[in-house]
Amino acid sequence: MSRVNTVLGPIPPEELGAVAVHEHIGYGMPGSELDTQWWRMPEEHYEATVPKLRQFREYGGGTFVDVTGICNGRDVDYYKSLSAKTGVHIVACTGFVGGDTALPFFARASVDYLTRHFVHEITVGIGDTGSRAGVIKVGVSRGGRMTELDQRIYRAAARAAATTGVPILTHLAIDAEPAVAIFAEEGLPLDRVLFGHADDGLNSPRTPHEWIFEQGGRIGFDTFGYETEIEDLPFWARPRQERLDHFLRLLNNGHLDQLLVSADANCSPLGWPGVKGHTVNYIFEDLVPDLRDAGVAEATVTKLLIDNPADFLTIRT
Template sequence: MGTIPAEELGIVAVHEHIGYGMPGSELDSKWWKTPEERYAETVPKLRQFHEYGGGTFVDATGICNGRDVDYYKSLSKKTGVHIVACTGFVGGDTALPHFARASVEYLAKVFVHEITVGIGDTGAKAGVIKVGVSRGGRMTELDKRIYRAAARAAAATGVPILTHLAIDPQPAIEIFNQEGLPLDRVLFGHADDGLNAPNTPSEWIMSQGGRIGFDTFGYETELPDPPFWARPRKERLDHFMDLVEKGHLNQLLASADANCSPLGWPGVKGHTVNYIFEDLIPDLRRAGLDEASIKALFIDNPADFLSIHA
């Protein structure tokens, strides 16, 4: 709906999805939903988020994965929640051939256009750039092209970068350094999930200046039907608190990576963005995190990260 002053962002869910699916999911007859069904599924979750005190929902759904900016605008008007859209790709393996075959220069131009001019004819501009590591656990050559294009666009426009996975970070950090992008403009995401946390050098990334996203809170092995990336609730919380106790609070951000209305797959039942308020913040308080630290985690750190740095 327009540029948001950082001080008006409020409590931020920094890595979420209005509706995420793989390219082509809109053609899947089993899981296809009408716009009305998606709307009915999504609005109550965002209204509850707003009632709990949530201010801003960062949609980390990239190009080709179900991003629908006109839909986001209608949801924002309906619920009062600021929605930040992204440009970029969840990973090279989600980029359709038109983009997968494109040069770094072309991709950077696309990203810059969506940030400075707008996304399609919506009149809305992207506020973050999404990049990611493709399936397999190592950055592909396409991933590296996308990361380099994102680094150039971020350096040119001042918007930050969100990553899908923080595994294999050395090539990413080399690219960001080569392109002159300060690493505090990068949030290395999904550092906490059960599948990738053992292979994510979170403290090394932070030592290089990067930020770390514990943004799969709520995907727990205790769920009735947990996803393959689930992790025991206490294990994730203990991991997070260990990093806080080591003095890394200012480089940490937290979110739930929830999917309001999944596209082309059933999603994970029993998990929404409101896990942040219903479970995570109470867990953090019980673990000893004070109110100033909770404010830093959900208000101050995201505001600094999302601010456009000229």
């Protein structure tokens, strides 16, 4: 039976509903739990997060993919509580946002060890939670080039994905050539990889969109909502219309099957204030109306939010 791993157990892909494929319940850098300026009680995180997930559900959202990763605040028992409370399916990940977020124990580990660890979290469970990871997260470290550690993580992720059938999401789509080479060497089909943040204002000029499509990879426009027009401007922001026009060009160039969308929002950030007013619900409150206003057909919206994510997240044995 086709299935997707969620924190409350595997479900058929047709039960996913509309999917936010690249999001965070709470993301922070290693050590953020020690920062007294931005530290919050668990109850405060809960109070900030539940209304957002309930609103997501009311808008028609079905599944929230958390790509926080090891060492960045991943808390699967918390995710299980949130999923049961709100009715939103939550998919947890294994892997790392980037090599520079891996604590020394993992940073010094071999490819074989990392592979075994990822496979264990996918097939047995994450810690003692009983929940299995549904995706693998990898990323390019700060600086924009893959480090030796990044390459070890990518290779381990490729082996784990090929072994278990779960897909890979990347943080950033820059310096994609060495990543694609590793995936090819490990025999992982590129349609099992979503190259993320291809739309952010800082890195979109450095993302080889057409080349990734030609290799068979998928691209994530998953920083929707981080716009230069908002009050709390992040450094990766981009003008709203510029991003939308860029996305529509790729749609019109025939790449619908290889595109996924999300907002990369933080429900309750860890160790930093976050971006005021930006939530996962930008997808429904702004992106979908913008697409409809631009003449995008309902069938295309359905494919972006339901069909493409279901195909991508389904475990392939």
